[in-house]
Amino acid sequence: MTNSQRQRILFIDDIPSFCEEIVSTLRAEELDAQSMLSPLEAIAQIIRGEFDLVITTLVIAELGGFEIIRRIRGAGCRVPIIMITGFGTDQSAIEAARLGVADYLTKPVEKTELVARVRRILADHAPREPQRPKSLARMISGDSQMSAIFEKVKTIAPSDSRVLILGETGCGKQLLAHAIHQQSRRAQEPYIEVNCAAIPASLLESELFGHEEGAFTGASKKRIGRFESAGKGTIFLDEIGELSFELQSKLLHVLDSGKFTRVGGGNDMYSQARLVSATNRDLLKEVEAGRFRSDLYYRLNVISIELPPLRDRPGDIGILAQHFINQFAPEGKQPPTFTPSAVEALRQYHWPGNVRELQNFAEQLAVLHQTPRIEVTDLPAHVLKRNAKPALAPKDMASERLPFREARDQFERDYLLKAIQDAGGNMAEGARLAGMDRGQFYRLAKRHGLTSSSE
CATH class of the missing domain: 1.10.8.60 (Helicase, Ruva Protein; domain 3)
Known part of the structure; x- marks a missing residue:
């Protein structure tokens, strides 16, 4: 471990000579230790995450050891803590355990014992290399579903097959379409995006296929359409479910023959672009309802990719x-x-967008x-709002046939999280709001993963 990675230790006591003794002992073993005489100043730095291990004595004039720990834990800080006391009793040991103290030593402190326990706790809490999120072009994710999608894109991108991307608005369909282009053999060719929902139906044909001068009122000069601009690259038609029936027919002709004509023109043009499309609609339902051509749907849906919403x-x-x-x-x-x-x-918020x-x-x-x-x-009030992510009502739980233990665990976790949120992240205040013993509240929160310091 390099110096920049060394774990930092803070010792808190109001006796300068004892501080010097402990710090010297630890530094002699090449441990990065320092001391502070003021608990209040120390707490502020600890909460900011400046130390990897805290050692405190029980009796300090400014603020007792137990209160130091309560304030640290109440701020949501999970730094490991060792307590040293010259007044060891069963009751103080029990209280230390309830507060989540990592270790408990009584004076006189044996130097070798102290160093051994410090090394053990530092090793147990050493920062572990987090699993690196996977990336694809401008997309990143640590989710297994997305990882599978990334691999699928790498497989299909080199082909010329048409791709239909499905998913709710805002889930990343544009980024995925661009990633397909970047992973393909066409990456050096143009990439053209068209949002079919953002262009008035009366202008969309001209946008896609271009027009000749004088083709309609306002057409003062020739316009190159998006299919022509795409050349041998990729054209991405977003919200393709919004196409009018007439335009669906014209797009179908392009996909079947490669031919298109500018509005007001008579010469055939040829498209060599790869088509990637996307929609937030259920196109099969649109086909059944007669709003989308079935033959166009099957030509678009050669390969489909469904992006999961963020809440999933x-x-x-x-x-x-x-x-x-x-x-x-x-x-x-x-x-x-x-x-x-x-x-x-x-994570508890529904993220409709x-x-x-x-x-x-x-x-x-x-x-x-x-x-x-x-x-x-x-965080904004709407994110923390109780009904932002509706909890399962008893009827819903029954309909999902959750086992009793799972239903109970789900209720416990939601209840504890709400208490922590209402308390602004203060665990001690959360316990008070829940009418629970602090130790019991913390143990339950820890069991449900609500106190972890790493994400």
């Missing part, structure tokens, strides 16, 4: 939120990071947030 890949929420924060942080400003409880709150909504939310935070950490209390 909660592991990506923290990854993407931090990615967008880093991306949008103003130049010269250190991007803030999310606390574990804030990430958990984001999918990745696009998360991106806009993160951009706002990146610009406006002024502190290094983003806490639960910094």
